[in-house]
Amino acid sequence: MKLIANSFLTPIENLAFEESYFESFNEETLRLWQSTDSVVVGKHQNALAESNFTFCRENNIPVIRRISGGGTVFHDIGNINFSFYRFVNASSQINYQNNLDIIVDLLKTLGYKVMINERHDLTLDGYKISGNAQHVRKGRALHHGTILYDSNTDRLNQAIKRKTGQFEDKAVRSVRSQVINLRNAKDHGPAPSFFQLLVNTAKSKFDHIESVDKIDSALLNKYGSDEWNLGYGPMYSFRNQEDGIELEMQVKRGGEIVSIKLSDDFLNGQLQHFVGLKHHFESISNHIINSNTLSKHADLLIKILF
Numbered sequence: 001m002k003l004i005a006n007s008f009l010t011p012i013e014n015l016a017f018e019e020s021y022f023e024s025f026n027e028e029t030l031r032l033w034q035s036t037d038s039v040v041v042g043k044h045q046n047a048l049a050e051s052n053f054t055f056c057r058e059n060n061i062p063v064i065r066r067i068s069g070g071g072t073v074f075h076d077i078g079n080i081n082f083s084f085y086r087f088v089n090a091s092s093q094i095n096y097q098n099n100l101d102i103i104v105d106l107l108k109t110l111g112y113k114v115m116i117n118e119r120h121d122l123t124l125d126g127y128k129i130s131g132n133a134q135h136v137r138k139g140r141a142l143h144h145g146t147i148l149y150d151s152n153t154d155r156l157n158q159a160i161k162r163k164t165g166q167f168e169d170k171a172v173r174s175v176r177s178q179v180i181n182l183r184n185a186k187d188h189g190p191a192p193s194f195f196q197l198l199v200n201t202a203k204s205k206f207d208h209i210e211s212v213d214k215i216d217s218a219l220l221n222k223y224g225s226d227e228w229n230l231g232y233g234p235m236y237s238f239r240n241q242e243d244g245i246e247l248e249m250q251v252k253r254g255g256e257i258v259s260i261k262l263s264d265d266f267l268n269g270q271l272q273h274f275v276g277l278k279h280h281f282e283s284i285s286n287h288i289i290n291s292n293t294l295s296k297h298a299d300l301l302i303k304i305l306f
Helices: 012-026 053-058 098-108 154-160 192-201 218-225 265-274 281-289 294-303
Strands: 002-004 031-036 038-041 063-065 073-075 079-089 121-124 127-130 132-137 140-147 164-170 235-244 247-250 257-262
Touching: 012 038, 012 063, 012 079, 012 140, 012 218, 031 063, 038 079, 038 265, 053 154, 079 098, 079 192, 098 121, 098 132, 098 140, 098 192, 121 257, 192 218, 218 247, 247 294, 257 265, 281 294
Parallel strands: 002 031, 038 063
Antiparallel strands: 031 079, 038 073, 079 140, 121 127, 127 140, 132 140, 164 235, 235 247, 247 257
């Protein structure tokens, strides 16, 4: 198995690389990497329902959709990511146990008594320190997961817990678990030091080391777009309330608004031309800000619509 330890400056680049390398790898690989603050939702999730979108926007935390299934995770420098790229066939799908045994072995070498539970999460003293997801296509498999070493759990909880509005959809829901940082159990210094220690430990167990930095430019555009990150999710209904005004909205798959209703008659009439627009922040906020009639209500409308 090949080992690569390459991290990019932005979450968009890191997720784009995951898919780019998945499409082209020719040798089974373990990738170790870090990313800056971001909320990463599963392929079949409703991104707006799974994130505190207002908090993320105000704190410059991108909400990005990955190609694998599973639930939502929070990335920051204190969270170490691992990715296995494997070849599979119809009778031999991803073997979570074999892959996770490698991660457990690396962590035990560093002094952590990590266990694998029935959901294939990694746990320490009963607390979750790692979740996993997979993507399989045309004989190739990507299995990636997280390792909480020194993540900002306060920021994590704020970013992935939506506090307003109700969604009705058939999207995959995240299963929330109590988490803990490995640094609480054994301190190997700040996250960059731990990451390098983990990489060095992996290097002692794998012969072939290579740095790969190529990313398909089309994938960079994909992971930076609302069409993918917000629009790929399922159809949904959304109800919200702000300053005594109630909202009901229907959105079809792809993000297009089918119907919108506000309890305020004036604003309700003004927002009817939003039908047909995408329920994407940039699109909606630009229409509001550029409208002489709606711009004075911008803060209220953006809060209630998202």
